[in-house]
Amino acid sequence: MERLLLLLVLGLTGASLLEDNKLCPPHSRPWQVSLQSRRTRCSGALVDKWWLVTSAACAPIGTAINASLGEHDVTAEEGTEQHIPVAEVIRHSPYRSPLHSLAMVRLAQPARLTQQVQPIGLPGRCPRPGESCSVSGWGSTVPNQYEDPKRLKCLTVAVVEDQSCINTFPDFIFWSLGMVCAGGADATGCLYDKGAVLVCDGQLQGVQWFSHGCQNAEHPSVYTKLCKYNEWMRRVMDSHTPTTTTARATTFKRP
Template sequence: MNLLLLALSLGLAGAFPLEDDKGCQPHSRPWQVHLHGGGVSCSGALINQWWIVTSFVCAPTSFQTVASLGEHDVTAQEGTEQHITVADVIRHSPYRSPLHSLTMVRLASPARFNQYVKPIPLPSSCPRPGEICSVSGWGSTIPNQYEPFQRLKCITVPIVDDMTCMNTFPEYIYWSLGMVCAGQSNTDNCLNDGGSVMVCNGQLQGVQWFRHGCSNPADPSVYTKLCLYNNWINNVMDRYTPFQTTVIPTTKTT
């Protein structure tokens, strides 16, 4: 009888997906953005009232993609959301290059900051191997398993040195100095959401590039090394400054 019960329990375990319980504390990542519509469904990071950073493959479509801020459960209206249309989309050039994976997204109207919507600072230095970081996004955190995304997920990962990461690459993927890797054996290094956001010590350090840890849980996942792109990011924001009416103060005369 015990053997029969064991067989049934194993059969049921194989019939149902594993539990994915890496949910973030609701609204603990107020910089997280859900980009959807216009052929994309990805994450990004809000860096000021107008601009979002995401990966190359997550580049949205101007005036077709919506950026949802203040999200936690994307299947429900929680009263905290701001849904803003995407205006400008600037990919890092050269396009289709294996050396870069970065897109800047300008909102059609500015985000309103509150406890649910806040920007994340750009990095002041690069992450070091062994540094512990947080990755957030919508999707499964169980390797090789699809799960319809609903609530924001969070995983904790260590930064991995470049050589260790390169040794896990398949032959068809080239290493780039614009990459940083995080996650290793016995850590949660899979979050199956394009553009997942990596934050280290309160600063934006990466957006997901390759989800290697979702194919092999022993491999690190790859992120864009944002500490190398501060100048490019700031130059884009300077060149594409949104038009705003400036109020000139008047001087009272007597």
């Protein structure tokens, strides 16, 4: 019995050490945003002082959402944070799988740009199979193990060719041209955080759609392929950015 307990403790310690090895350098992803509501907690990316990009799963209709910018440890106030209510959420329509999973989130007031809070530009090209990228978010990086989100995690993952990714899909999930996959056998694809941010060569390329790598470490996770949505994202920002900094009540729209 004692040996069993010792092995359990060592196993948990090993998992903890593994998680610590995947911590981001503090504030090395100044575009990363934590989104919280009564129903969910997930990630997004700041792309403009007014706007965030996230997955549709991070934008529950009828729920007040708050955005925290300049975060590293979400359990502590570090003096770099900006906590801003969300004023407007615009989901790409139709938003249910297998079609699209993308939402634009407008802040109630513009972010104050600092060293710890900076936007990342929309993609200038699409990601390439085999390309090395970074994915960041809050949550467990160990498959099939839950961890309360604390400090920001970073993984290095490779973009996976479409057909190789399709071959890992369960029967109830269908492929969409708005998907890109990363992670898998050569590097773990598990980061359990809806809306986790995929960056390749300094460009925003995805927000997490399905965390397949957290069910099977051999499988890549699926991200919204943001290069396919540049025109839509720019159109939303051009037509919905306010001319004043007056906060508005939260609204939800589908263009």
